Amino acid sequence: MKRLPIRARLTLAFAAAIGAVLAGGGFLLYHHLANSLDRTLDQSLRARSAGVAAIVRQGDPGLREAPPAPVADATGSFAQVLDSHGTIRDQSPGLRQQPLLTGPLLRRAQAKSLLIARAHRLGGDVRLLAIPLQPRNQKLVLVVGAPLRSRDQTLANLRSELLVGGPAALLLASLIGYLVAGAALRPVERMRTRAAAITEQHLSERLPVPSANDEIARLGATLNQMLARVERAVKRERSFVADASHELRAPLALVRTEVDLALDLPRSAEELQAALRSIGEEADRLSQLADDLLLLARLDEGEVPLRKEPLEVRDLLHDVAERFRRRADDDGRTIDVDAPRLAVEADRVRLEQALVNLVGNALRHGAGTIRLTASSEVDGVEIHVADEGAGFDNGVADTAFERFTRGDLARSSGGAGLGLAIVKAIVAAHNGRVALSTDIAHGADVVLTLPATPALPDLTRDQHGEIAGDSVADGSLVATKGKE
Ligand SMILES: Nc1ncnc2c1ncn2[C@@H]1O[C@H](COP(=O)(O)OP(=O)(O)O)[C@@H](O)[C@H]1O
Ligand SMILES: [Mg+2]
Known part of the structure; x- marks a missing residue:
């Protein structure tokens, strides 16, 4: 059957x-x-x-x-x-x-x-x-x-009428049933034929949806929404690949030029050293880019194993601030931490990496005092990274968390526009959200919201000091540090 x-x-x-x-x-x-x-x-x-x-x-x-x-x-x-x-x-x-x-x-x-x-x-x-x-x-x-x-x-007459008429009525009813079922299923067949024709090259096509508001129409509408999502994802993937190769080409071209110049012209030892230094910097940028791309790809695939543990947010913010202290001092900037005792369940290395990206941005793109604050809200623990600069460029704010988005000023500064995308992916892997705070007059304020966990007993500081020591040795974190 x-x-x-x-x-x-x-x-x-x-x-x-x-x-x-x-x-x-x-x-x-x-x-x-x-x-x-x-x-x-x-x-x-x-x-x-x-x-x-x-x-x-x-x-x-x-x-x-x-x-x-x-x-x-x-x-x-x-x-x-x-x-x-x-x-x-x-x-x-x-x-x-x-x-x-x-x-x-x-x-x-x-x-x-x-x-x-x-x-x-x-x-x-x-x-x-x-x-x-x-x-x-x-x-x-x-x-x-x-x-x-x-x-x-x-x-006897009635019996023979029933014996003849009954099967005839049955046959007629079945035929009508067959035709009605066929008519009801025809839109499904039309949708199937169209779906079979939709390939990667024709992702903008949609299934024909019958005008009635029935199950089949709803199925068609839902499938079309799915197609739209697939189309967006494929488009994003394509532009990601295009952007990535573009980003890789620029430093490679620079390296090529430096090498050509060094070989063509008679050059002094200092000039050669300068050229090599420049090539070294481009190599750093390339490997940073490669690391970021790899990390994003792995986060996308859910391949980054998260070692989640209860973390004291205040300690975490202090650690991150400490890591930027020297650089901030050099730039004449200050980093303030203001957080009550709050705990989140997170992978320390990854969450620290997200915060490092944000503080690095505040130092590079922002101005004034950098404030790291945390608070407990109804939907979880909020962590803010705010500065007193001009805030996000108008053209950037909407898409800041997408890959390769960067402001005009940032273009020359060497970032590839992946920092916030990595932040978003890390926070999403922790079932959290990231957004730009809207209720500030000026300056940037990025908000991470993470699911809350009950507060920790007060023995965390030592443990974390140890774990933080481990995490500095972690390759990806060192890479991120190198970038900022
Ligand atoms: N604190 C900030 N103040 C102003 N603009 C910012 C800030 N942080 C990020 N941005 C803007 O968002 C863009 C994307 O940031 P990001 O993804 O980290 O890329 P990158 O730092 O490589 O440029 C930046 O190019 C910059 O224009
Ligand atoms: Mg950045």
């Missing part, structure tokens, strides 16, 4: 239901008619017997002459009076000289009235009603009967 197409299955189920209804209905109809015919027959037999009994009781021997009652006439009924030996005392004209009841049946009829639903008499099937009569101390039995021919004929 499961292997059949839906259309055939629907039709079969429909046909089975209709078949059951028709069979049940036919059965009921037949029995209803049979019962009502029998009832009518019995009523007329009873009326006839009452009439004849009255005549017999009066001692009138004229049963032969008595005209049949009109009701009896319609059914062609007949009557016979028997004595206790089965001898015919009287009977309707035209009956054979043959008792209608004999033996045990006659004896039972002497005791009380007896209805014989079907008996073979007088060359056909008849229905008989026998009642005991005792006129003038005689023991007689009155038997009235009616042929069943017309009743049987009526039922």
Whole structure:
């Protein structure tokens, strides 16, 4: 059954239901008619017997002459009076000289009235009603009967009509069911054909959605939304690859130029050293870029294993601030940390990397004091990294967390625009959110929201000092440090 197409299955189920209804209905109809015919027959037999009994009781021997009652006439009924030996005392004209009841049946009829639903008499099937009569101390039995021919004929006609009409109705209903199922499933087939034609090159195509607001239309709309998401993802992937190769080309071209110049012209040792230094810087940029791209790709694939542990946010912010202290001092900037004791469940290395990217941005793109703050909010722990600079460029703010987004000023400064994308991916891997705070007059304020965990006991500082020591040795973190 499961292997059949839906259309055939629907039709079969429909046909089975209709078949059951028709069979049940036919059965009921037949029995209803049979019962009502029998009832009518019995009523007329009873009326006839009452009439004849009255005549017999009066001692009138004229049963032969008595005209049949009109009701009896319609059914062609007949009557016979028997004595206790089965001898015919009287009977309707035209009956054979043959008792209608004999033996045990006659004896039972002497005791009380007896209805014989079907008996073979007088060359056909008849229905008989026998009642005991005792006129003038005689023991007689009155038997009235009616042929069943017309009743049987009526039922036989109905039976053959049902046997012909039922299957015909069933066939017609099944055909209609088959057509309706086909019509209902046609949009599915249209969607399937179109879906089969949608390839990577034709991702902008959509499935035809029927105008009705039914399950199939909703399925089509949902699939189209999925196609839109796939299209966006593929587009993003393509532009990502294009951007990445563009980013790789620039430092490589610079290296190439430096090398060409160094080889072509006679150059002093200092000039050669400067060229090599420049080449070294470009190599650093390239490897930083490669690290960032690799990390993003692995975060995308969910391949970065997160070693989540309960972290004290205040300690974490102090650690990050400490790492930038020298650079901040050199630039004449300050880094403030203001956080109550709060805990989050996170991978220390990755979360620190995200914060390092943000503080690095605040130092590079922002100005003034950098504030690292944390607070407990309804939807989790919020960590803010804010500065007092000009804030995000208008053109950048909306897409700041997308790959390769960077402001005009930032273009010359060497960043590839992956820092915030990495922050977003790390925070997403922790089931958190990242956003630009909107409620500040000026300066940038990036907000990370992470799911909260119950606060930690106060022994965390030492442990974390140790873990932080480990994390500095981690390759990717060192790489990030190198970049900033
Ligand atoms: N603190 C900030 N103040 C102003 N602009 C910022 C700040 N942080 C980030 N930006 C803007 O967002 C862009 C993207 O940042 P990011 O993804 O870290 O890339 P990158 O630092 O490599 O340029 C930056 O180029 C800059 O224009
Ligand atoms: Mg950056």
